[in-house]
Amino acid sequence: MITLQSSDKDVFEIEQSILIQSGTIKNMVEDDFTFIPLPSVDTETLIKIIEYMKKHADKTDSKEKNIKEFDKDFMKKTLNELFALVFAANYLHISSLLELLYPSIADRIKDKITEAIRQIFSIRCDFTPEEERRIIMDNKWAHEGTEIEGTLD
């Protein structure tokens, strides 16, 4: 059993066989670590990560369809949650989860106009008005459209 500690100082004891889906944890286990602090993963996110790894640990043929259903539901989260997962999965090197997260996040951007994307991500535009005008005029055709779904889910 391996002990993981979240940034909130909560601890979780999980079987090694489940945790080695994380390349990072696998390396530490090989170096004989049994207590692994994760200062960049909060409890809420860590719980989800563990839930994912538990489901994917048992990859027998009969469970394939089951796992696909789980993955689909697993992605039904807010953008904030998805990003917290992406940062954690990136740090923990869980490539199967990343491959699931990237397209899910991309789907949230797909139908949004530029300003809506900025709102969702709370990004301040750092172009000068002239620069921004140039960028838009270069490919005006792409900016035509009326979707204004700047929600945070």
Next chain:
Amino acid sequence: MAGRKRRKMKLLAATAPTAPTIPTAPNNGGASSEEREANEHNSLSRVPAELLEQILCRLNLKENVRASAVCKQWLAASISVRVANKPPWLMFFPKFGDMVEFYDPSVRQTYSVELPELRGSRLCYAKDGWLLLYKPRTLSVFFFNPYTRDVINLPALELTYQIVAFSEAPTSPDCLVFTVKHVSPTLVAISTCNPGATEWTTANYQNRLPFVSSIWNKLVFCNGLFYCLSLTGWLGVYDPEEQTWLVRVVPPPRCPENFFVKNWWKGKFMAEHNGDIYVIYTCSTANPVIYKLDQINKIWVEMQTLGGLTLFASFLSSQARTDILGVMRNSIYFSKVRFYGRRCISYSVDHDRYYPRKQCYDWGEQDPFESIWIDAPPDLSAFN
């Protein structure tokens, strides 16, 4: 330390009326600076470039362009993963000497290189980065890649008054060269050849509907078939696999009333894209009209819009592209560049006008052998 975090939260709130809840560590006395730093790092607005690229590479071109306007970091990430098509280049055949000019319409740049291999030859066709040329003096027919300067010879054939086409690059084993010659209104002589053959295969074929093959033929290879548009707009189709020739029961594209001026029938262009065939009719007194072949209903349909496609028209062969950046969408680019401003003459289907505004563009009067659209080179090494 805590003050720094509060300041950052305020900054985010200022940029958007609805600031997101960033996952934060509960400050139960003594949260380390490392954790605070990690949480600041984990905010939506500061995604590391590699992660951002992984997300953006899942977007199509239009979505990618929208994402690139978000901020400087997103611009860099979008561009690094962007997949857009390059337009073809316009190649100018030298009238005197060996200096060949290539024009890149996306940056309006011209490059030149001496190609003595072209001396004494005449352009026939271009496709997949290769040219087909003919030397009338020796009846020599050959493929030439103007960027690598590779030459692939074919057996000789007299091609004085014929239009020739080929299916794909001669480096492909399935490459076939095709030409059709008029014998009578119900009989044509079709010659085919593939690189490596020692001679051309010529055979006569009958057509039930009248068909007059001439130097005004337009040829494209599409879905395994050679399509030949005659002077009067009838479509003859050669199937190289079945070795059959027939004239399609598709009435020629309806020509607009005001098109019947001198030589109106000369200014025609044909291109194919993803299994669709496009024909452009031009006239000095009117705007161009584009038709697409509806194979199911056996009719030419006039296109009011090109759905993002760009057509590049030259007499001997024309090309089509989707997903080109910039303003080239839904336009026809003709094989002529204005000296001033180095701008290629184009027609916008969206705006119903030529750029620059029409003085009098009579595409039927152009020298058919002076220029041709050809795939862009992979790099500029040919021009150093």
